[in-house]
Amino acid sequence: MTEQSQYITLINGKPGSTVDINDRGLNYGDGIFETIAVHDGVTLLWDLHWLRLAKGCRQLSLTIPDQETINQELKLLAGRINKGVIKLILTRGIGKRGYRPDPEQVCTRILSSSPWPGKKDGQERAGGIETFISNHVIYPDPQLAGIKHLNRLTQVMASIEVNNEESGYNNRIGIMCDPDNNLVEAISSNIFVIEKHTLKTPELINYGVAGVMRENVLIQANRLGINTEIKILEKSCLNNANEVFLTNSIIGIVPVKRINNNMFKVGEITSKLMTAIKQEKYYA
Amino acid sequence: MTEQSQYITLINGKPGSTVDINDRGLNYGDGIFETIAVHDGVTLLWDLHWLRLAKGCRQLSLTIPDQETINQELKLLAGRINKGVIKLILTRGIGKRGYRPDPEQVCTRILSSSPWPGKKDGQERAGGIETFISNHVIYPDPQLAGIKHLNRLTQVMASIEVNNEESGYNNRIGIMCDPDNNLVEAISSNIFVIEKHTLKTPELINYGVAGVMRENVLIQANRLGINTEIKILEKSCLNNANEVFLTNSIIGIVPVKRINNNMFKVGEITSKLMTAIKQEKYYA
Numbered sequence: 228m229t230e231q232s233q234y235i236t237l238i239n240g241k242p243g244s245t246v247d248i249n250d251r252g253l254n255y256g257d258g259i260f261e262t263i264a265v266h267d268g269v270t271l272l273w274d275l276h277w278l279r280l281a282k283g284c285r286q287l288s289l290t291i292p293d294q295e296t297i298n299q300e301l302k303l304l305a306g307r308i309n310k311g312v313i314k315l316i317l318t319r320g321i322g323k324r325g326y327r328p329d330p331e332q333v334c335t336r337i338l339s340s341s342p343w344p345g346k347k348d349g350q351e352r353a354g355g356i357e358t359f360i361s362n363h364v365i366y367p368d369p370q371l372a373g374i375k376h377l378n379r380l381t382q383v384m385a386s387i388e389v390n391n392e393e394s395g396y397n398n399r400i401g402i403m404c405d406p407d408n409n410l411v412e413a414i415s416s417n418i419f420v421i422e423k424h425t426l427k428t429p430e431l432i433n434y435g436v437a438g439v440m441r442e443n444v445l446i447q448a449n450r451l452g453i454n455t456e457i458k459i460l461e462k463s464c465l466n467n468a469n470e471v472f473l474t475n476s477i478i479g480i481v482p483v484k485r486i487n488n489n490m491f492k493v494g495e496i497t498s499k500l501m502t503a504i505k506q507e508k509y510y511a
Numbered sequence: 512m513t514e515q516s517q518y519i520t521l522i523n524g525k526p527g528s529t530v531d532i533n534d535r536g537l538n539y540g541d542g543i544f545e546t547i548a549v550h551d552g553v554t555l556l557w558d559l560h561w562l563r564l565a566k567g568c569r570q571l572s573l574t575i576p577d578q579e580t581i582n583q584e585l586k587l588l589a590g591r592i593n594k595g596v597i598k599l600i601l602t603r604g605i606g607k608r609g610y611r612p613d614p615e616q617v618c619t620r621i622l623s624s625s626p627w628p629g630k631k632d633g634q635e636r637a638g639g640i641e642t643f644i645s646n647h648v649i650y651p652d653p654q655l656a657g658i659k660h661l662n663r664l665t666q667v668m669a670s671i672e673v674n675n676e677e678s679g680y681n682n683r684i685g686i687m688c689d690p691d692n693n694l695v696e697a698i699s700s701n702i703f704v705i706e707k708h709t710l711k712t713p714e715l716i717n718y719g720v721a722g723v724m725r726e727n728v729l730i731q732a733n734r735l736g737i738n739t740e741i742k743i744l745e746k747s748c749l750n751n752a753n754e755v756f757l758t759n760s761i762i763g764i765v766p767v768k769r770i771n772n773n774m775f776k777v778g779e780i781t782s783k784l785m786t787a788i789k790q791e792k793y794y795a
Contacts, residue, residue: 236532245529246537248520248621253530253600255663256540262608287664288671312608316537319667324546324596324625326663326698327670327683337532341608366652371664378662379539379610380571380655383603386611387572399611414610 233307236339237300250335252318255326256377258335259283261315261439264477265305265340270313272476273301275439280317283374289319290334297336304340312477313340318377344477353501355484355493356473358413360462361401363388365411367433375436386414400473402486405434410460413473416481417441421470421496425454440474447503453496470494479504517591520623521584534619536602539610540661542619543567545599545723548761549589549624554597556760557585559723564601567658573603574618581620588624596761597624602661628761637785639768639777640757642697644746645685647672649695651717659720670698684757686770689718694744697757700765701725705754705780709738724758731787737780754778763788 236244251257261280264271277294284291297315304313316337319328363385371378385403402413410418410429417438420427426448431437448455465471471483471491480501482493520528535541545564548555561578568575581599588597600621603612647669655662669687686697694702694713701722704711710732715721732739749755755767755775764785766777 238532243532245531247529248522248527248600248623250537251667253534253537253602254544254661255667256661257664257667260538287668314608316532318537324598324628325670326666328667339532344608364654366650366654368650368652368665370648370650370668376664377538377540378664380541380660380662381652382610383535383539383541383612384571384654386609 234311234340234342235304235307236337237304238337239335240296240300246318246335246337247321249321249323250318251320251322251328251332252316252335252377254322256379257287257328258316258318258377259287259289259375260317260377261375262476263301263313263315265308265311265313267310268306268308270301270305272439272443275442276315276476279375279437279439279442280315283376284317286371286374287319287376289317292317292334292336297338300336300338304338308340310343311340312343313338316377352478352481353493355482355491356400357485358400358402358483359487361385361388361403361414363401363403365403365405365434367405369433372434373431373437382414400481404462408462410462410464411435412438416473416475416478419444419472419474420460420464420468421494422464422468424496425456426496426500427456427458427460427464429460430457438474439476440479443504444474444480444500447500451499451503453499465489470497472497472500518595518624518626519588519591520621521588522621523619524580524584530602530619530621531605533605533607534602535604535606535612535616536600536619536661538606540663541571541612542600542602542661543571543573543659544601544661545659546760547585547597547599549592549595549597551594552590552592554585554589556723556727559726560599560760563659563721563723563726564599567660568601570655570658571603571660573601576601576618576620581622584620584622588622592624594627595624596627597622600661636762636765637777639766639775640684641769642684642686642767643771645669645672645687645698647685647687649687649689649718651689653717656718657715657721666698688746692746694746694748695719696722700757700759700762703728703756703758704744704748704752705778706748706752708780709740710780710784711740711742711744711748713744714741722758723760724763727788728758728764728784731784735783735787737783749773754781756781756784 261276318335320332320334400413403411412435473481545560602619604616604618684697696719757765
């Protein structure tokens with residue numbers, strides 16, 4: 228199989244590479260997406276991705292797509308890849324002018340596969356990264372919180388700020404807070420803090436994307452008997468944290484060695500969870 | 512000229528109808544747009560649209576497009592229309608995976624013309640509409656406030672709520688407030704309140720779209736010697752308001768006769784401004 232034929236795109240089940248300019252995904256960011264890791268032809272954590280996709284549809288009053296159809300399309304794309312990424316975009320479809328959707332409108336379903344992003348492999352960062360608190364603030368909007376919708380200008384703007392950051396940090400995954408200086412998430416990833424043997428992650432009912440790997444880490448922690456807390460986490464909790472790590476469905480778990488002046492070790496709980504995730508073949 | 516050939520789309524200057532699935536407009540709502548009224552082949556208020564477009568580019572670190580190129584393309588589209596609408600979308604262009612834009616990336620420029628939306632003609636509503644306060648809240652995000660970016664899920668969700676509204680109101684332009692019960696805007700339009708001969712409109716530094724017709728109304732009011740105030744407006748100000756109207760670049764000025772239990776008249780200041788706008792041929 229040639230390199231070219233490995234990576235393909237299906238739009239509503241048919242090969243393609245473009246969408247109509249009247250698609251509401253383009254006009255209003257009216258839709259949701261999932262970014263799925265593929266190893267050895269298998270879509271990792273697909274069950275959790277599907278649950279979040281369905282939650283997103285309910286929250287945005289989008290029609291939940293037929294699961295069997297998506298399963299078949301994913302299988303077609305994943306079967307061609309050894310290690311790669313599938314992005315799934317679901318928009319409210321092609322619409323007329325104006326915000327108000329036509330109830331009869333049919334969603335646009337885009338599945339496309341791409342190569343594994345080399346530099347973003349968690350294993351290359353297993354020793355831990357050094358990072359910082361972003362100046363970019365995540366403002367609350369409970370109406371859109373938790374789901375992976377297509378309105379992502381906040382993340383884009385934060386990533387531009389981070390691009391301009393001329394610091395000594397060895398990466399550019401800035402960590403973002405809400406206006407009250409509570410931790411929210413990092414760009415494209417969720418944050419976990421370990422303090423006194425308890426694994427803590429910010430509550431995401433007012434903002435943020437509740438990541439699939441975040442969910443998986445919480446499941447694994449419960450299986451391992453690690454105490455977990457999902458709550459508002461003030462930024463100042465980093466002063467007392469023993470371990471910190473970031474998660475997403477592609478990078479898996481990435482330990483954090485430093486955030487600004489706070490230093491952390493790659494400790495026991497982080498290591499246990501990294502091992503659990505590898506053993507589960509969730510992140511190989 | 513046939514009906515079909517009247518309305519056309521130019522994508523980066525060439526006829527087309529689709530964008531690449533990797534366009535950042537689709538993936539992240541990473542871009543801005545303008546909706547421009549065309550009367551007798553003339554793009555109305557284009558100078559104000561251009562100023563806002565440029566402001567949006569600066570706020571989002573997008574490259575400001577060449578004004579002369581856009582002027583020529585607008586002329587081409589507007590010249591074919593008696594009365595219609597041109598939508599201009601500017602996205603950060605086709606990108607690789609990930610929020611962080613490539614600094615070398617070239618914007619996508621989409622101009623498309625469409626027929627005048629009959630039912631939304633302000634003149635049909637000149638006698639005033641009856642409307643209500645939406646349950647949908649506009650949350651502050653000063654980083655994205657004022658400009659007409661492509662992250663419009665809040666407006667989409669509000670319009671769905673309004674669609675479901677089974678009230679006696681004769682239209683579905685719900686008026687939205689912030690979490691502290693201050694007036695923000697209506698769906699697709701700005702709100703003005705007249706109290707004791709002063710024209711007031713909400714300050715939009717923390718949220719909202721600063722509409723081009725809002726700007727034009729403020730300019731006309733100054734010319735007419737009407738006292739204006741741009742400030743935080745508590746919802747309760749409607750209890751003391753004499754006149755209320757909504758604006759956007761397509762509907763012009765639409766008087767509001769009723770919001771929930773508050774009744775208003777189509778008074779002197781509203782009428783003066785409607786006349787001024789018509790005389791200026793800004794809204795014919």
